[in-house]
Amino acid sequence: MKGRKFAVIGLGRFGSAIARKLSERGAEVMAIDINEEKVEDIKEDVAYAITLDSTDPKNLESQNIQEMDAVVVAIGTNFQDLILTTFALMELDVERIIVRAQDPIQKRILEKIGVREILSLEDEVSNNVAEQLLNPSVLMSIRLPDDYEIIEVKAPRIICNRTLADIGLREKYNINLITLMRRGAIDDKMHIIGVPEPSTKILENDIIVIFGKSKDIDRFLEINE
CATH class of the missing domain: 3.40.50.720 (NAD(P)-binding Rossmann-like Domain)
Incomplete structure (x- = not known):
């Protein structure tokens, strides 16, 4: 920052x-x-x-x-x-x-x-x-005790069209993906895609909800701007 x-x-x-x-x-x-x-x-x-x-x-x-x-x-x-x-x-x-x-x-x-x-x-x-x-891509931020944070953010371009296993959020950044939201093809509204699996692929225009230490989330956002 x-x-x-x-x-x-x-x-x-x-x-x-x-x-x-x-x-x-x-x-x-x-x-x-x-x-x-x-x-x-x-x-x-x-x-x-x-x-x-x-x-x-x-x-x-x-x-x-x-x-x-x-x-x-x-x-x-x-x-x-x-x-x-x-x-x-x-x-x-x-x-x-x-x-x-x-x-x-x-x-x-x-x-x-x-x-x-x-x-x-x-x-x-x-x-x-x-x-x-x-971070203009951040849509929502909730501060939690002990310097933890939950944020809702537009999926950075660099991680789009890749699976969670390939991205390695937990291994590389020490953060967890709680869920993601994706625009429906029929009603054009954002829908929650449940609990992600390692095989879940992040698509362009997805919104991801991630949890972790503020410093780790900041590092993830900076690296993937």
């Missing part, structure tokens, strides 16, 4: 959790808020903590925000500031902009102005968001 660069704008509880989680996973994180106290609170946990008004494109450009792999806008107290910040990021051609909506009305407004990735309060989980930023 090293070498990835992210910015989080808005350091409330949610934004701070995202910033810290990304930083813990080895990403270079820039945490931004107009409130100096919030910036001070997180400065020891991220690469850069900056106090500035994010509604001004010049302020963002001065921090080379357009060079980030993704920017999360998590401003929760002022929707106008959130909109202006989002517009500023769009003007600067930031590659990936992810914006948090407080309610369905905000979500509709964000959709209208062209925001493609919107986080809704009802389904936001900081660990999931961080995981999806670091």
